[in-house]
Amino acid sequence: MPDDPPVVKEKSLPPPKETEFYDILELPVEASTGQIKKAYFMKARKCHPDKHPDDPEAEEMFKQISVAYEVLSDPEKREMYHIHGKGAMEFSDVDPRAMFAMLFGGGRFDTYIGEIALFNNNPEESPEEFEAANKERVEMLKNQLIQKLKPWMEGNAKEFADSIIAEAEELKQESYGAELLQHIGYIYENEAKQHLKGFLGISGLAAEVKEKVHMLKEVISALNQAVETMMIEEKLELAETEEERRILEPLMQKESIVSMWKVARLDIETAIREACEQVMKDTSIDKPSRKRRAEGIKLIGKVWKRMTPEEGKEGAWQFLAELETQTKA
Numbered sequence: 001m002p003d004d005p006p007v008v009k010e011k012s013l014p015p016p017k018e019t020e021f022y023d024i025l026e027l028p029v030e031a032s033t034g035q036i037k038k039a040y041f042m043k044a045r046k047c048h049p050d051k052h053p054d055d056p057e058a059e060e061m062f063k064q065i066s067v068a069y070e071v072l073s074d075p076e077k078r079e080m081y082h083i084h085g086k087g088a089m090e091f092s093d094v095d096p097r098a099m100f101a102m103l104f105g106g107g108r109f110d111t112y113i114g115e116i117a118l119f120n121n122n123p124e125e126s127p128e129e130f131e132a133a134n135k136e137r138v139e140m141l142k143n144q145l146i147q148k149l150k151p152w153m154e155g156n157a158k159e160f161a162d163s164i165i166a167e168a169e170e171l172k173q174e175s176y177g178a179e180l181l182q183h184i185g186y187i188y189e190n191e192a193k194q195h196l197k198g199f200l201g202i203s204g205l206a207a208e209v210k211e212k213v214h215m216l217k218e219v220i221s222a223l224n225q226a227v228e229t230m231m232i233e234e235k236l237e238l239a240e241t242e243e244e245r246r247i248l249e250p251l252m253q254k255e256s257i258v259s260m261w262k263v264a265r266l267d268i269e270t271a272i273r274e275a276c277e278q279v280m281k282d283t284s285i286d287k288p289s290r291k292r293r294a295e296g297i298k299l300i301g302k303v304w305k306r307m308t309p310e311e312g313k314e315g316a317w318q319f320l321a322e323l324e325t326q327t328k329a
Contacts, residue, residue, distance in 0.1 A: 013078065017085035021068035029082075033073065037175070040069040108174050111144040112184055113268045134271070141275035145297070149279075152296035153289065164300050172307050180268075181307040187269055189301025191276040195294040229255040 016022070016029050025031075025039040043065050047058040071077045071089070080089060114137035117130075152160040172178040232255050236248045280294045 013082045016082040021071055024064050024068040036072045114141055114271055116264050117267050138274045142278045145279050149296045164303050168304055168307050178307045178309040181304040185301045185304030187272045188297045192294045192298035195280040229259045
């Protein structure tokens with residue numbers, strides 16, 4: 001039986017000058033990073049603006065929760081808060097939806113996945129505006145990928161390999177970064193194999209079939225998860241006793257997070273695949289250059305697919321497993 005991963009000790013902090021942010025998240029001042037993340041997830045889900053579109057109190061609470069999370073999840077800001085309190089800190093305008101999205105590796109991953117549509121749900125946006133925003137997102141992803149491939153295209157293979165490995169090591173430190181790297185890596189490698197099918201024959205055809213099966217499974221999985229979440233939500237709304245709510249609420253939190261993750265994966269995959277196709281089918285460069293681009297993208301995919309969370313660092317599925325334990329408690 002493998003040994004348990006070592007426990008990562010977090011930096012000790014001085015006694016806090018005030019506890020407002022801890023009180024908002026209902027946490028003790030010694031809460032771990034993982035506990036802070038869980039508390040944010042669970043509270044943000046209850047008062048998310050999409051769930052309460054016409055409730056200014058819920059919107060305000062969501063903003064407070066997001067500000068508290070922004071400070072307590074950042075080691076430097078948290079230490080400053082302990083020493084000086086809220087009054088001595090400067091706050092930028094916080095976009096609560098962006099904060100919620102960052103739990104899925106946003107921020108550092110923006111140039112690889114763009115803005116996830118799930119966290120930018122504007123009911124007043126027309127289909128034309130949505131399509132224009134999506135095209136802009138894909139164009140940005142395409143340009144970023146071309147820029148990343150530049151050393152490879154110039155023949156600097158070692159520089160290219162070193163850069164993608166170093167960047168992956170940094171990105172996997174982000175919230176659920178390893179899971180996102182694995183997902184992006186799978187997409188890159190599979191898209192590249194499809195493009196190379198003219199050179200790879202059966203292998204390229206197999207990649208195309210594999211992609212279609214994979215996408216179908218992803219869609220079915222997301223739909224099934226959405227149905228499961230709605231059923232639990234309905235049960236929660238109809239619950240008549242505190243005991244029923246006590247059992248259903250943590251289960252609802254877990255299923256909601258899984259639903260968001262699966263929908264986000266689909267959204268990410270669609271945008272990345274489109275950007276990859278544009279990069280590898282660019283008619284402004286010759287066929288050998290298009291092939292070399294595909295080979296570079298495939299290499300990135302192979303490297304990133306192998307990324308795993310560091311020992312002792314919480315991954316997305318560890319988090320969900322803990323929620324499962326809380327549900328059964």
